[in-house]
Amino acid sequence: MSILGRLAGMFEARKWTGDMYLFEAMYTIGYVAPLENTGRWAERLPASFGVKRLDAEALDGGAVAGCDAVLLPYKSEVSPQALVRRIRLDAGDVPILVTDVPCDSHLSASLFRAGVNDICCDSDDPEQFSDRLLHHIEKYRLRERQKQMEADLSLEVGNKTRHLENALTLLNRAYEDTLESLVVALDAREHATGAHSKRVALYTMFLSILAGVLPEKWQSIYRGSLLHDFGKIAIPDAILLKPGKLTTEEFEVIKTHTVHGMQILGQVEFLKDSAAIPRWHHEKFNGKGYPDGLAGEAIPLESRIFAIIDVYDALRTKRPYKEPLPHAECVKIIVADRGEHFDPALVDLFVGVPENAWDQLWESAGEARGYAAILDVSLDAAYRYRSERG
Ligand SMILES: [Fe+2]
Structure with missing residues (x-):
């Protein structure tokens, strides 16, 4: 009688479902029948091992589901190597043992290479069989537990990461909302309307993208543009809002808003990288600006871009002391300062953008x-501009 025939016989008193015996077994051993001359292995298995008969023709990963180990006969119509390949395709690393293997090192090596976990030779001690089987099952269960723990951990880490990302997104939005509300209030203090800073932030983003500024700088450019005149919070109303011409001393005070802006932003961790525009947006390409008198490319690129935008928006909008100018007039004034106040290459880039593009912005x-909304609008506008220019 075959080994698994005997195994089945051990459970004759149990209920046979047609496929397997139902009993209080701790382990389920799948076996492929027929097995020949292997009853001696089964006789030594403790009652805690249950068996499930498997059909060699239909053997695959699904068929061995629920099995803690699989026993394959060495002698059968289908080679054990072929059966192992079919099981391994989608049943992971369930232990597979081949019984009654002739004592031949080449045969053994071939089976191990095929993915067999252990073999039982004719000369092996049957008393050690259940111990070896149990050893493989325990290792398999341990690996499965580890895999499950890793999967659970990965899932938990993924969930926590998503929660953290959501929280950061909300926090970031709160920062952006706070900044925008603050600059609208500051704009309203000086100008009749409170949209100047937001508009120049959008214009600057757009022109920066056209100028080829790298994406990693876009957010700091947006924040720097938005907060370019933040330092004016330190300027007294009597000077900042004074109607008429400022004295030389008063203008010196006004100039300090650049340095104040940088100092204030420099104390806020998430705004430190955005300080270039507040500090150097009044520098001139010819070196005659303030506060540091930087010239040419010593002025950061984003500050040179912003300088054009800031003047353009001021010219185009109505202020308490002036009427708005048409786009063409603004362009003329900016072109007249090409190479003096403004970077000539950036002026050329600016002039190439048609009036309707600025109007849409x-x-x-x-x-x-x-920031996300401003970036979307800027990228769309840059894409349209490039498409139209071919
Ligand atoms: Fe300014």
């Missing part, structure tokens, strides 16, 4: 809130 500035 103007419209969008009123609706877009936060």
Whole structure:
């Protein structure tokens, strides 16, 4: 009688379901029948091992589901190597043992290479069989537990990461909302309307993208543009809001808003990288600006871009002391300062953008809130501009 025939016989008193015996077994051993001359292995198995008959023709990963180990006969119509390949395709590393293997080192090596976990030769001690089987099952269960723990851990880490990302997104939005509300209030203090800073932030983003500024700088450029005049919070109303011409001393005080802006932003961790525009947006390409008198490319690129945008928006908008100028007039004034106040290459880039592109950005500035929205509008506008220019 075959080994698994005997195994089945051990459980004759149990209920046979047609496929397997139902009993209080701790382990389920799948076996492929027929097995020949292997009853001696089964006789030594403790009652805690249950068996499940498997059909060699239909053997695959699904068929061995629920098995803690699989026994394959060495002698059968289908080679054990072929059966192992079919099981391994989708049943992971369930232990597979081949019984009654002739004592031949080449045969053994071939089976191990095929993915067999252990073999039982004719000359092996049957008393050690259940111990070896149990050893493989325990290692398999341990590996499965580890895999499950790793999967659970990975899932938990993924969930926590998503929660953290959501929290950071909300926090970031709160930062952006706070900044925007603050600059609107500051704009309203000086100008009749409170949209100047937001508009120049959008214009600067757009022109920076056209100028080829790297994406990693975009957010700091947006924040720096938005907060370019933040230092004016330190300027007394009597000077900042004074109607008429400022004295030389008063203008010196006004100039300090650049340094104040940088100092204030420098004390806020998430705004430190955004300080270049507040500090150097009044520098001139010819070196005659303030506060540091930087010239040419010594002025950071984003500050040179912003300088054009800041003047353009001031010219195009109505202020208490002036009427708005048409786009063409603004462009003329900026071109007249090409190479003096403004970087000539950036002026050329600016002049190439048609009036309707700036008008569309103007419209969008009123609706877009936060960096992500401003970035979307800027990228769309840059894409349209490049498409139209071919
Ligand atoms: Fe300024």
